[in-house]
Amino acid sequence: MTRDITIVGAGWAGLAAAVKATQLGLKVHLFDAANAPGGRAKSVAHQGQLFDNGQHALIGAYSETLGLIQTMDLQPQALFERQAMKWQYPRGECYALPQDAYPLKALRSLLFSKRFSVREKSTLLKPLFFSVSQALWGKTDDTVAHLFQGVSPKIMRDIISPLCLSALNTPVSVASANIFMRVLKDAFANPPQSCEFLFPRLPLSDIFPLPCLNWLRERGARIQLNHRIDDLQDLDPHVPAILAVPPWQASLLTHDKYPQWSMLAKHIKHRAIASIYVKGLRAESDSKQAPSSSYPGSLMCLNDHDESEDCVHPQFGLQRDVNASTRNSHPEGAEHWALIVSAADPNARQTIIENALKAACEQLKLSDVQLELCTVEKRATFSCDAHLQRPPCWIDSGLMAAGDYVQGPYPGTLEGAVRSGFQAVTQLVDASFVSSHAGNTSRVL
Ligand SMILES: Cc1cc2nc3c(=O)[nH]c(=O)nc-3n(C[C@H](O)[C@H](O)[C@H](O)COP(=O)(O)OP(=O)(O)OC[C@H]3O[C@@H](n4cnc5c(N)ncnc54)[C@H](O)[C@@H]3O)c2cc1C
Incomplete structure (x- = not known):
């Protein structure tokens, strides 16, 4: 022994x-x-600056990871910016969880969302019923697309598909419904903490x-x-x-x-993730119509595309707190963003960069946009x-x-x-x- x-x-x-x-x-x-x-x-060094080898975000439900970090005498509060789950869209209403102590936040948020019509919302009843019955009687696995069959295309495009891509890095057409529902269950098990986003400050x-x-x-x-x-x-x-x-x-x-x-x-099998780090300026006049971000770390859902496989358009943009993360001085007023392409086409690096620069101008409303770094990690995660x-x-x-x-x-x-x-x-x-x-x-x- x-x-x-x-x-x-x-x-x-x-x-x-x-x-x-x-x-x-x-x-x-x-x-x-x-x-x-x-x-x-x-983290990886690039031209004197530190970048993460792919932009990472945690959720409050990552209890074991957060506990492990605390073992090092590191306080997650100091390391992460915690934000209530809120997805802003370049156009239209955002989707945000209510800031109260009552349960069923995700459901209530969806019911009261002005982004979707009553008819669109009613299409969610079937998968809701299915997932409850699955939890009770343990049905076998299926794809997320099958579980949400019949749900309005707009809800699929704006909520389910980006949620599945970000949580599983796998398109809904093949992603495991059991694992998707498990992540959702953990995220909403103990709100508000469990469903908060944690963005690294360092x-x-x-x-x-x-x-x-x-x-x-x-x-x-x-x-x-x-x-x-x-x-x-x-x-x-x-x-x-x-x-x-x-x-x-x-x-x-x-x-x-x-x-x-x-x-x-x-x-x-594996799936790629591309992280495109850009910086750009926000004109004073744009600041009202631009995505409002009281703190760097705001998550933008760049949803103006309908890809499901081998994606080449960013689905998310995350504003970075670059002074904290690189400890370098940067041009006054420049905003730094990481645009993320989940389930990315690993062979389309140039197209991905072009689309990200375009999204930074058109959707994030930045001007003078410059590419800082693009990483395409071909085997970022397994295909779930x-x-x-x-x-x-x-x-x-x-x-x-x-x-x-x-x-x-x-x-x-x-x-x-x-x-x-x-x-x-x-x-x-x-x-x-x-x-x-x-x-x-x-x-x-
Ligand atoms: C771009 C990107 C974005 C991501 N975003 C998120 C996110 O937002 N949230 C999230 O939770 N997860 C995210 N992930 C996933 C997360 O990073 C991984 O799930 C996690 O890091 C995997 O850790 P691991 O220890 O299992 O494997 P790895 O990180 O791959 O560690 C394996 C280690 O083994 C070493 N090694 C390999 N072969 C040998 C050998 N023969 N001998 C000795 N050492 C060897 C390697 O050097 C490496 O250090 C992301 C991943 C990527 C790439």
């Missing part, structure tokens, strides 16, 4: 596993192929990955960055291990010894399809997998990654592959 544990991958899943293992009194040995922790959710690396690395080092963890594991034989066979690498890497590493598990990981068979956490005795793609209730998100990291350590300890010093988990085989 050992107290050592090896973790391969220092993304949010691997870091969550490392923190949990350390809390249980285990000796962590953490490897990552990159020169910095954070995986897909970290570069993503400063929000968790870098403080976490320090926290682990102070507690004796051995951390080796720039150290790729290419073969499971490179790991100590007597020490239980967690593979917290993306599915395509996990598949390669397990191919020879665990072909069945490897096949499941290999069959995971209905009926998808995700690989389990358990690969073999003493060998677990962690990562946003591993079986669990969440789509490819930070919360999914963090939960899977915790789960992998819990399973190792429960199966007594490691001996923990904490609580009642020190069973011996």
